[in-house]
Amino acid sequence: MAGVSAKNLALDLARRGGANWAFRRMQRSRLLVLTYHGVVAEDHPGDYRFRSTVSRRDFRTQLETVGKLLSPISGSDLIDTLDGRRSLPRNAVLITFDDGYRNNLTHAAPELERAGIPAVFFVSTGYIGSDRVLWPLEIKLRLQDWDGDPLPLPGGLEVPSDMDRGSRTAQILKISDLCKHLSDAERRRYLSQLRARPWSCPLDPEVYAFMSWDEVRDLRGRGFDIGSHTVEHPILSRLDSDELTIELAASKRAIEAKLGTDCPWLAYPNGGRADFSADVVAQAESAGYRCAFTQLPGFNSPLEVPFELCRMDVPGHVHPAVFHSRLSGLFMLAGG
Numbered sequence: 001m002a003g004v005s006a007k008n009l010a011l012d013l014a015r016r017g018g019a020n021w022a023f024r025r026m027q028r029s030r031l032l033v034l035t036y037h038g039v040v041a042e043d044h045p046g047d048y049r050f051r052s053t054v055s056r057r058d059f060r061t062q063l064e065t066v067g068k069l070l071s072p073i074s075g076s077d078l079i080d081t082l083d084g085r086r087s088l089p090r091n092a093v094l095i096t097f098d099d100g101y102r103n104n105l106t107h108a109a110p111e112l113e114r115a116g117i118p119a120v121f122f123v124s125t126g127y128i129g130s131d132r133v134l135w136p137l138e139i140k141l142r143l144q145d146w147d148g149d150p151l152p153l154p155g156g157l158e159v160p161s162d163m164d165r166g167s168r169t170a171q172i173l174k175i176s177d178l179c180k181h182l183s184d185a186e187r188r189r190y191l192s193q194l195r196a197r198p199w200s201c202p203l204d205p206e207v208y209a210f211m212s213w214d215e216v217r218d219l220r221g222r223g224f225d226i227g228s229h230t231v232e233h234p235i236l237s238r239l240d241s242d243e244l245t246i247e248l249a250a251s252k253r254a255i256e257a258k259l260g261t262d263c264p265w266l267a268y269p270n271g272g273r274a275d276f277s278a279d280v281v282a283q284a285e286s287a288g289y290r291c292a293f294t295q296l297p298g299f300n301s302p303l304e305v306p307f308e309l310c311r312m313d314v315p316g317h318v319h320p321a322v323f324h325s326r327l328s329g330l331f332m333l334a335g336g
């Protein structure tokens, strides 16, 4: 914790000294893309279940900073740039949201409208209109609530769980991460094993509930762009060719049919280097997408690699100095 504070302090000093903007100047002709997941009414510092959600107050402050310092563009502006109809403004930034949570409509959209900032919302179509919990979160929550000893692991293994709460949480985060490296069939098998026990989600639906299609249409009607985040949110590089085709094509088709608009934007679930592949990129292109977003940090010259666009993640509880360093790219030098 002391290390984190020291880093925040260093980043704050760098900010006051103008280091962020000296750094950003070097990137001013390139596009910055920010990734959010959820916006909730209240802050919940220290609670890992809220680590991907930003409080509404923090979101408003962050948008004020973005509006003051950068030039927000929309998903459609990006397509116009890719098609040669316009060029990027200096210090261009695109706001994106992943997964399709209802809080995107109830908390994020009003703040974006207030700030006059556009955004692309990537939805996993298999979850829209359902009461399901996104599977990586479901694994964590089910294991947290797992009664008795030991905790099940994928592949029929087990690990003792009679440990203190902090160690148990660390163990559970490790298991959930491990599941992202399994073949999709193994991942689904493990989920079925966990689902054999009755369970009800202990979290406030404000955090995990998905939009209905009517709500997605509402977002679209308010001028926001809707992109695909696949159907089931699998790790695309773990799928066989047929499964991959379905995930990419069916989600695009569903969005276009439900909304009556084009869906040229795709965001790879998880989005790390190992989570997509040359084959995934080729299939995304042939499914008719125009660009795709990773979760690799960095700035973009979109015409160069439109199917490997980098994004800077904005987690919950982020210190303002860290947020500034993410806007400028300085955080890549500071190690996050």
Ligand SMILES: [Zn+2]
Residues within 6 Å of the ligand: 098, 099, 229, 233, 269, 270
């Ligand atoms: Zn996602």
